[in-house]
Amino acid sequence: MSDIIEDELFSSSVIKDLHALDFDYVPEELPHRTEQLRRLAQMFKPLLNDVSQNAVVRGPVGTGKTVIIKKFCNSFVNIARKQGKIIEYVHINCRKRSTDAMVLIGILNHFDQRFPDRGFSVQEMLQILHKQLQRRDAQLLLVLDEADALLKKSGSNLVYNLTRFTDETMKTDNPISIIMVSQKDVLSDLDLSALSTFKRSNTIILDKYARDELYDIIDQRVGLAFHNHTVSLDSVDLIADIASEWGDARFAIELLWKAGMCADQQHVQLVVPEHVRAAKAETYSVVTETKLENLGKHQLLTLLSIAKRLHRDGAAYANTGDVEKTYAITCEEYNEKPRAHTMFWSYLKEVENAGFIHIKLSGKGQLGTTQLISLPDIPVEILVDKLDGFLR
Numbered sequence: 187m188s189d190i191i192e193d194e195l196f197s198s199s200v201i202k203d204l205h206a207l208d209f210d211y212v213p214e215e216l217p218h219r220t221e222q223l224r225r226l227a228q229m230f231k232p233l234l235n236d237v238s239q240n241a242v243v244r245g246p247v248g249t250g251k252t253v254i255i256k257k258f259c260n261s262f263v264n265i266a267r268k269q270g271k272i273i274e275y276v277h278i279n280c281r282k283r284s285t286d287a288m289v290l291i292g293i294l295n296h297f298d299q300r301f302p303d304r305g306f307s308v309q310e311m312l313q314i315l316h317k318q319l320q321r322r323d324a325q326l327l328l329v330l331d332e333a334d335a336l337l338k339k340s341g342s343n344l345v346y347n348l349t350r351f352t353d354e355t356m357k358t359d360n361p362i363s364i365i366m367v368s369q370k371d372v373l374s375d376l377d378l379s380a381l382s383t384f385k386r387s388n389t390i391i392l393d394k395y396a397r398d399e400l401y402d403i404i405d406q407r408v409g410l411a412f413h414n415h416t417v418s419l420d421s422v423d424l425i426a427d428i429a430s431e432w433g434d435a436r437f438a439i440e441l442l443w444k445a446g447m448c449a450d451q452q453h454v455q456l457v458v459p460e461h462v463r464a465a466k467a468e469t470y471s472v473v474t475e476t477k478l479e480n481l482g483k484h485q486l487l488t489l490l491s492i493a494k495r496l497h498r499d500g501a502a503y504a505n506t507g508d509v510e511k512t513y514a515i516t517c518e519e520y521n522e523k524p525r526a527h528t529m530f531w532s533y534l535k536e537v538e539n540a541g542f543i544h545i546k547l548s549g550k551g552q553l554g555t556t557q558l559i560s561l562p563d564i565p566v567e568i569l570v571d572k573l574d575g576f577l578r
Contacts, residue, residue: 199450200457206411207443209436212256213410217402219254222390226258229388230363233262233325234271238361240349240384244368245392248434251367254392255329259365263327272324280336286344289336290315293328312347319360326362333366334375342380349383394433401426403435404442412446417457420502421445424462427502427544428562441465459502463565477540478576484517484525488533489542490573491516492559493566503558505548506534520577534559 205211216223222243230239243251259275266273276296283289290311294301297318306314319326328348330336336344351362366372373384395403404425408417425445429438444465449457481489491513495504498512510530517524525533538545542563548556561569 198453198455199446200412200416200455201443201446201450202413203411204443206407207439207446209439210252212253212260213406215406216250216254216257217406218395218399219250219392222254222392223258225390226254227262230258230262230327233273233327233363234266234269236271236325236361238325238349238351238363239388240364240366241388241390242366242368242373242384243390243392244371246369246394246433248432248436248438249392249394250435251392252331255331255365255367259327259329272322273327274319274322274324275327275329277329277331279331280334281332284335284339286336286340287311289330289344293326294318308344308347312351316351316360319362323360325360327365328362329365329367331367333372334368334370337372337375342376345376346380346383349380395430395435396433397426397430400429400433400435400438404429404438407439407442411442412457416449416455417442417446418459420459421457421462424459424502424560424562427546427560428462428466437469440469444468458500459496460500460565460567462502463561463563466562467564467568477542478572481537481540483522483577484529485533485536485540486573486576487516487520487522488513488530489537490570490577492537492543492561493569493573496561497566497570503560506545506557506559509534509559 201207206213226241229241232239243255245251256277259277263273263275274296276293278289278292280289283292286308290308291301291303294311294314297315315326330345345364345366348362348364351360373381373386373389376384401422404422408422425438425441428441429435441462442465445457445461448461448464449455452461478486488509491509492504494516495509495512496502499508510527513530514524524530534543534545537543542561544560544562545557546560548558
């Protein structure tokens with residue numbers, strides 16, 4: 187038994203660096219987020235003259251909010267240090283620290299890992315923070331990630347107190363700047379006093395990634411995380427197509443990682459579309475027997491023809507002409523008379539509307555306006571077996 191475990195632990199892998207597939211990984215370059223980084227630099231340039239700034243970054247899941255902020259803040263701190271400015275960067279996840287006291291303890295742990303997690307009031311911790319910054323002659327660049335969780339549970343008193351850190355009550359020249367990160371419009375959750383410290387123009391809204399943008403992100407992660415020539419271009423294409431429904435880079439990276447794991451489990455050296463389908467089936471499977479039962483016999487034959495063609499070619503896509511030929515042969519196998527071209531096209535659209543396949547126009551390198559069919563939600567071998575059972 188231990189031999190089996192040891193064999194698996196030390197078997198070869200298509201993945202060379204798992205860290206590059208981690209959600210917290212920050213690559214050297216951020217595809218399609220250069221403009222947002224430039225805007226952040228413009229907003230926070232006054233920090234180099236000891237003038238605090240506050241901003242909001244918001245957008246849906248998987249649009250790169252956290253990775254952009256980490257990239258910007260780490261770079262800004264290093265650049266400021268070269269200019270003789272000390273800026274302490276602290277990143278707080280407000281889902282994990284959703285009260286004023288917990289946030290302040292998280293900040294003070296940055297300066298003193300042994301700082302106790304109880305025994306001090308919020309006001310006392312603000313005074314201790316003031317002394318820590320004064321001792322270092324430093325500014326604080328504070329990121330409140332998932333800030334809506336803090337504001338919902340504790341209100342905006344802490345945000346107000348931190349943004350007013352340099353007023354007469356604190357008598358300090360060590361200002362605090364805040365970046366609030368959220369999927370929601372957190373400015374609407376601030377009371378008027380706290381809101382007055384934020385410029386509405388200092389808001390960056392991230393849109394969902396487009397399909398081609400996701401392709402570039404996946405392609406970058408393939409280069410960073412995988413050994414050379416271990417991920418097929420068809421697989422990258424298919425992941426981009428699947429993830430484009432949500433515009434979610436996290437989902438795309440998760441699919442890439444799981445597809446790589448599928449290849450490793452089969453002890454093969456190339457990630458192919460079938461591995462991507464298996465990863466999708468594990469992650470967001472929408473194929474159910476109930477949905478198959480809602481299809482008519484010729485729709486099932488059409489879907490089976492797509493699966494068989496993809497399996498035969500080992501590809502991410504099959505063109506409609508090849509699928510129609512396979513449909514005619516498949517009908518004969520199941521003692522059915524194949525329907526005419528017009529009816530076949532209606533079956534294709536019905537299968538697409540049921541959510542089993544995606545159809546898109548071919549790109550460069552294809553003659554005419556050929557349409558390509560992909561099957562993103564389930565491995566073709568599993569689907570062939572399911573459909574064969576239904577049809578027999």
